[in-house]
Amino acid sequence: MSVWFNPARELESLLRKVAPAVPGLDASFQPELRPSDPRHADFQSNGAIAAAKKAKANPRALATALVDAVKATGELDESLIQVEVAGPGFINFKLTPKALGSWLREYRDESKWRAGASRIMGGRKVVIDYPSPNTAKQMHVGHLRPIVIGEAVARLIEFCGAELVRDNHIGDWGTNFGILILAIKRAGFQLDAKSPTALEDLERLYKEGSVLTKADPAQLDAARAELARLQQGDAASLALWTEIVAVSNAACQRIYDQFGLKTDVILGESFYRDKVDQVYTELQSAGLAEESEGALVMWCDEEPRFSRHAETKMPFIVRKKDGSSNYASTDLATLLYRTEHFKADEIVYVTDGRQQDHFQQLFLNGAKWFRATDRKLPRLRHVWFGTILGEDGKAIKTKSGDPVRLQELIDEATERAFTAVTEKNPDLPEPERRAIAKAIGVAALRYVDLSSNRTMDYSFSWTKLLAFEGNTAPYLMYAVVRVRSIFRKNGIEPGQGEAGATDPETPTEIALARKLLGFTAALDQALEDLRPHHLCTYLHELAAAYGAFYAADSVLVDDPAVKARRLMLCARTTSIMECGLRLLGIEPVERM
């Protein structure tokens, strides 16, 4: 019998499988398996206690019967996993050193973990919608989160076996284009796509246009007319629009490249302009939408889960008074397209938290529509995030009140990383220090964002970002460099010199081995609610467990078996750290 990649998952399904045969339990049994205090167990199930309460049974007796049933299957290798009933009816599972050793020998590298993890989402088709910026603007600090969270979530889902489509749903068809085209025409501006300031010019014009339309209702009408002209397919408007979008996409791409982001398709709002009519027709003929004050509206009477307007029926306007489409109509059309064209089993939307109401309504109304038209609704998830605050606790802005440009943020992170790297390594040639700084700077921006729970706001601080201690990118990247240096000094690669490695023995070896195996639980946790910070916390803890091991157990000892197993622990630490960092979007560096 080989050792399980993810023992917790396997134990859980084993418990579920045997439960119906245990008197007092049935198929609804929830094992509630949790990681446990390592002094007593690796995993603990308290499902029997809850079930006993329901069945008015003795919890210890129920737990014992459950354990007997598990043992009777012969699927639990007790030389690897010991099981016992503890306290009022907990079931404790403990991995033996043999299990830890076997796991480390069996799951040696990324391809093995990938194979193990791919059972989680294998066979599923997932569309992930990110970073999906609105066009004709430079990317600013607000775009950091959809980029880095989206990318980490995408990589995680892909790692766990799903077939993924990264769909960049850019906002390229909205009201802003009316204003922008109006301003361009008024200024007699000639857009030169090759000019390095093209996007800045557009941004400035847009600002002028919006000041103008706010001040003067006649100009607002003119902007609306421009938008209508564009949406009706006027050739000159479309030509201008095409160029604006191209300029904007090229600028975004320069940012994406620095973050290693590769989207598969860019199907923005404009892509759906000829697909919204079907939405209107179907909703109306199913009786799901009605005209209200000229607009087409769906009413949402389900109990909103987290709405800020919990008492009211929320209108979901799917077509505006003037007949034009809006965010809701395109999102409904997009939902259908992703279901039919991409055959999505699941769609993940990555946006900021202010769009929770929109997605809640989209999901509820989309479900109604799909039910009425006999379609299978994919699983829909909104991965939302909080705001990045300045050190003063307010939304981060420049002195002039504009949002900080993302490129400036990258440049400053890189510059500061360069100073730090130079301090640590004054002797490295400058080009190498520059290259390392580039990697660390972007990694630090990324990590600080990913390491806090995404639904929380966080305060941006350069000191925290680039600290070489604590739960930061520089710390973890440096930890990898240090582990790797053991191999470099000995002229071998991680993975070499492991032949004859025995099972972990000392307390620090065992603690590190356990932590390494905990990678599977961290993946599970991060995947459950699509929260990458669980992976960050895990990697930070792994670095600490490695530190304790390294301080207590010398690696390069004379006893060949001991040396081999310690080299194995070092090698697994390196590769799990590297694999984990890559899942977060961080490329490890050779030297720092």
Ligand code: ARG
């Ligand atoms: N463009 C939108 C924004 O910047 C985000 C789009 C998210 N995706 C979607 N299908 N609505 O706020």
